[in-house]
Amino acid sequence: MASTTPHNLALLLLVLSLPPVAISFCLKENFPSGRAYVTCDDLHSFGAALHWNWTHDASSGSPSLSLAFVATPAAPGGWVAWGINPTGTGMAGGQALMALAGGANVSSTTASPPAVRTYNITGYAPLGEASTPIAFPATDLAVDVSSDGKVRLYATLKLEKGMTVVNHVWQVGSSVTRGAPDVHAMDPENLSAMGTLVLSDGAAPSPPAAARGSGGASSSGDGNGDWSPSPSPLGGSISRSADTARVSAPALVVLAFLGFLVG
Numbered sequence: 001m002a003s004t005t006p007h008n009l010a011l012l013l014l015v016l017s018l019p020p021v022a023i024s025f026c027l028k029e030n031f032p033s034g035r036a037y038v039t040c041d042d043l044h045s046f047g048a049a050l051h052w053n054w055t056h057d058a059s060s061g062s063p064s065l066s067l068a069f070v071a072t073p074a075a076p077g078g079w080v081a082w083g084i085n086p087t088g089t090g091m092a093g094g095q096a097l098m099a100l101a102g103g104a105n106v107s108s109t110t111a112s113p114p115a116v117r118t119y120n121i122t123g124y125a126p127l128g129e130a131s132t133p134i135a136f137p138a139t140d141l142a143v144d145v146s147s148d149g150k151v152r153l154y155a156t157l158k159l160e161k162g163m164t165v166v167n168h169v170w171q172v173g174s175s176v177t178r179g180a181p182d183v184h185a186m187d188p189e190n191l192s193a194m195g196t197l198v199l200s201d202g203a204a205p206s207p208p209a210a211a212r213g214s215g216g217a218s219s220s221g222d223g224n225g226d227w228s229p230s231p232s233p234l235g236g237s238i239s240r241s242a243d244t245a246r247v248s249a250p251a252l253v254v255l256a257f258l259g260f261l262v263g
């Protein structure tokens with residue numbers, strides 16, 4: 001930011017007003033060979049990070065998102081989950097990817113291997129032990145668990161045309177009982193784990209006007225008090241990757257816009 005136009009100043013003030021992130025979990029990540037991502041967002045709860053490539057298939061017109069979601073379950077043997085919510089801002093409506101860390105499996109004496117599932121989160125009922133179909137075709141599902149318990153969930157999602165700004169949610173849980181993830185805690189950090197993700201391949205800024213359901217304007221999925229304690233729309237994704245210069249400009253424009261709405 002060489003010149004201090006009012007616009008730049010507003011962005012600067014906005015950035016300065018965001019809570020500081022002491023550690024970048026993005027920068028700390030060392031993926032196995034063959035897994036590399038152009039962009040990473042440090043997420044504001046659980047020390048989680050979302051690494052991703054966004055590519056646009058010219059023939060189908062559909063964007064696709066290759067991602068690695070990295071978080072540590074609330075306890076060993078628990079689960080981590082990340083998803084896009086195309087209809088709201090909270091958990092209900094989320095099209096989720098979940099990695100079960102494996103190992104200890106409550107009420108079962110046999111150790112289980114790590115597993116990845118998809119869940120169409122329709123409400124607040126407990127999830128079952130089988131995947132349910134989600135709106136975005138998911139391929140390349142994989143998971144690895146580090147010796148210190150960190151879980152990395154890999155997937156590729158086929159998104160819909162025009163999806164450039166999406167609401168996303170993430171969560172960690174402490175246990176799995178007979179194959180089904182147990183409900184997560186309801187601490188503030190658990191409840192605020194949602195935000196806005198600005199998708200871009202880094203080549204050209206995506207117009208914020210194309211935002212789908214950004215800001216607090218969404219309708220469904222927010223009606224349940226459990227997940228609607230005034231979620232901060234600023235809680236989303238600030239790129240702190242090495243790619244910041246390319247990615248953060250559109251992200252900041254959207255954040256500035258959101259900040260304008262709440263401020």
Ligand SMILES: *[C@@H]1O[C@H](CO)[C@@H](O)[C@H](O)[C@H]1NC(C)=O
Binds near residue numbers: 035036038066
């Ligand atoms: C992400 O994109 C980079 C640069 O194009 C590429 O090297 C890398 O293999 C891609 N990663 C995945 C998981 O597709």
Ligand SMILES: *[C@@H]1O[C@H](CO)[C@@H](O)[C@H](O)[C@H]1NC(C)=O
Binds near residue numbers: 133134136
């Ligand atoms: C997810 O669940 C909702 C509510 O039951 C349903 O309307 C929607 O079609 C489901 N999505 C998929 C991809 O099955």
Ligand SMILES: *[C@@H]1O[C@H](CO)[C@@H](O)[C@H](O)[C@H]1NC(C)=O
Binds near residue numbers: 176177
């Ligand atoms: C946990 O145990 C149950 C029953 O013993 C099994 O069906 C399930 O696949 C196990 N693994 C996970 C990751 O939940």
Ligand SMILES: CC(=O)N[C@H]1CO[C@H](CO)[C@@H](O)[C@@H]1O
Binds near residue numbers: 174185189
């Ligand atoms: C079960 C679960 O998700 N617990 C997490 C909720 O958030 C708190 C922090 O506020 C974490 O410490 C828990 O691990």
